[in-house]
Amino acid sequence: MKQTYGEVNQLGGVFVNGRPLPNAIRLRIVELAQLGIRPCDISRQLRVSHGCVSKILARYNETGSILPGAIGGSKPRVTTPNVVKSIREYKQGDPGIFAWEIRDRLLADGVCDKYNVPSVSSISRILRNKIGNLSQPVQYESGKQAQPQPSISYNHLYPYSYPNAMSPSGAKMSSPPGVPVTGGHVSISRGWPSAHTVSNILGIRAFMDPTAVTGPEGYPPKLEDWGSVNRAAFPSAHGVNGLDKSSLDPSSTLSSYVPPCAYSPSNQYGVYSGPAGSYVGPGHHWQAQGTSLPHPGSGMAIHSGDIHSSMPFKHAVRDDRKPPSPLSKPQHQALSSIHGLGVPTSSS
DNA sequence: ACCGTCACGGTTGAC
């Protein structure tokens, strides 16, 4: 365990190498872009490298999600017992069948879809290792994955899944996420399972409050602590991931502020609130109006002042500059539905 | 000056 309290980039922002920016910042980037602010300005204001801003915006533009991808882990196996069984049947039915033919049949029979169909080489390997001796019982990862869960779409499950509800202790799950994210297609929505308002989603207050997110010495809390916090932050209003409400412990005072992370509790490093970043400036609202920002189509208020830039910031939307951002496109329905949140305007 | 892209060094989590 390396002690990573964050590094400071050229812009003075704090980041943790290898770790995603906090969702609050990510969301802010998208918000600002939607306001027509240029990426370079966003970069400067939030002190995030422009490459990162570009990447996040591009991702948002493409997927509608602000959330980072799933870090670590392995792709779910495509050679599920069901697939192996089918391959076996094909092979038994036609011992001379080619792997590519099997592949086609898997697709044709609906055993797999194009996203999870094994490669020809995988099929060959299965034929060789598991079905080479047809009298041999298929032993697929005996012990685990007993329940039939065929055709797990990598797309919708893997990158955008969220670990299942935790025990109140926040202990790590040892069992596989039994309940896949709702929906089964294109993963536009990662199902950020929160019903927070944007201001809550931003989690800025607590997030930016050093006392809230850092330890007594100003260090960020341990990841495990964040993990439990984040998990508690899921109200499961959408029933996403089948979160069991009863398993959620709302006792954390951070629970309504800390944004959930896409896949890992360790996503939310407290270090981002580090002083060098100056995301926070007490009392300063970059938004000159001082009013909360009603988001088009969502009716929610964005307390944008919470993320602060110490830099002088050109006013949000200048009339003489037409908003260059593709994010201005209405198709993403502003921020109410970004990140697949479908954020209801529950709390004012 | 701005922005897209990519190498890099890093983290993460399934296997």
Add this chain to the structure above:
DNA sequence: ACGTCAACCGTGACG
């Protein structure tokens, strides 16, 4: 328990 691997991360530099 540990190592490997392949995913992802943001930064910084380049064009």
